[in-house]
Amino acid sequence: MTLRADAAGRERDRERTLAWLRGVSGELASATIKRLEETLPWYGEMPPGRRSAVGMVAQAGISSFISWFEDPRATPWVAADVFGAAPRELLRSVSLQQTLQLIRVVVEVVEDRAKDGDDVLQEAILMYSREVAFASADVYARAAEARGLWDARLEALVVDSILSGEYDDELPSRIAALGWHGHGEVAVLVGTAPRQLEVDTLRRTARHMDADVLIGVQGSRLVVVIGRATPRDDTPDGEEPVSFMTIATALEPSFGEGHLVLGNEVPGVVDASTSAKAALAGFAVARAWRGAPRPALADDLLPERAFAGDPLARTALVQRIYTPLKDSSTELLQTLWCYLDTGRSLEATARELFVHPNTVRYRLRRVADIIGWDATHARDALIVQSALIIGAMSESAATRRRPTRR
The missing domain is CATH 1.10.10.2840 (PucR C-terminal helix-turn-helix domain)
Incomplete structure (x- = not known):
């Protein structure tokens, strides 16, 4: 009898707390927007449209918390409740760190308003804030994964266009969409693809050499388009830019076993098709040079390429x-x-x-x-x-x- 009475008492307390939350939801939303303006500088610097979208996310978080407090089992997908009303562009303009700051402000406002509430409400706030934080991380992780897959497909398309030489006026914009940092000369490096390609290691090595790369895998071949971050003409007087052979030598461990051929230097990425054709032709006949170094210059394979009909x-x-x-x-x-x-x-x-x-x-x-x-x-x-x-x-x-x- 006593246990039943205690359960009934907790249920009545929960109903009173729920009714109170519904009654102050509008006040909590207004207080949250005000707190955002006072504590988060990046919020005030946003355009009106994005500020409105952030405010919608904050209000959705409060409404979703009330629904979750009523029945925690009824709303298991917190991310859909909180971020469903936000436009897709908001994920691109608001970082994960800023989202967590937003969640912290919302939780602080609710805690301040409910500091005299019972332990059930305080515990619910802690649990819900944890769920929203994990949900936020999941949303951004999925977005990053989707963007990574899209970038990989776009990069493969760009490299294929360079290899075939069949590209249109959209190639520069596609390369820019990939965040290409190469603004100087370009050369193409062709070798055997390893069993496990470490793309991040390859890009990191290129950055250390003041270069950027576009990476494409075609069957058993690994093709890397290397671009200098600084054009030769912009190099300070008395300094020589890092040679493409030096960059290729640094990238060599990222390739599989077999020959490695570096195409000739061309003025820019739009002209990379010429370097790619030379590198591919050299790679196809490199086995005919018994003492071929790794990497070898495509120009050093001119006799073999000519004999093969290049x-x-x-x-x-x-x-x-x-x-x-x-x-x-x-x-x-x-x-x-x-x-x-x-x-x-x-x-x-x-x-x-x-x-x-x-x-x-x-x-x-x-x-x-x-x-x-x-x-x-x-x-x-x-x-x-x-x-x-x-x-x-x-x-x-x-x-x-x-x-x-x-």
Whole structure:
């Protein structure tokens, strides 16, 4: 009998408290808005529309608390009750920290107004505030997860567009939506995707090198578009920007086993397709270079790429080696041909050209100054000889196509 009477007494107390809460709900909402203006500077700096939305969330929290106090089992999804009335844009403009500050203000207002209430009400306030705090964290976690998935899909779309070279005027805006911090030159790095890709580690390493990256996985390939945060022209006098090879070397541990190829440097991300094509072509033939470093430059794989039919490599070899030598001096071109044909022998070249070996050395140094490759090194000799062969072939083809005069 005594237990039944105690239960009935608690129920009557709960009904009185509930009636009191309903009666002061409007007063609590007004007091909450006033407290927000007094204690939270960011609330006063908001546009009127967003302030109104925040006020709606605060009022929804008070109303939801009253409903929850009436029957805690009837409203298990607190987040839907409190945040359901808020526009979607509010989650983007109000941070999780600010939301928790908002909850604290609401709870403080209710506690101050109900400080003379019974223990049941005080306990309910504590339990409900805990539920709302966890619900807030859940809402923001879901929003962050959704944004992360969307960013990943958008990033994959951007990288695919760069690789294919088929993109429209919307590419810069899509890249900007990803928070791209690269405003300088760009190069593309292609390698094997690891079993477990640590995207955050890769981005963190790039930031330490004053660069930003776009990451895409295509089957077994990992493609990373590297952009300098500071353009070369904006680098302070006397300082050299970090080379893309240095950045690629720092990113190398994030790739899987196998070859790693860095495309040529281009002025900006809109031109990254050229670098991507070079890197992909180099990656496809890198196994043909037995001593290929990791990472290797796509330009160092020009012979293999040209043999595989890459038109970009054939054009690069002719324009960067054959044509400059031909335009500079037929004597240098003839000396280089002879030097390579005699197995890179200085003495044999000198005998065939009727000059001193030192003259051959001097001419080869001039060749290296003009084209940037030193034919006295085995790998450079292969690149240069490939350029001479392709250049001679293209010149012969042009001669055959030239109409004869009558």
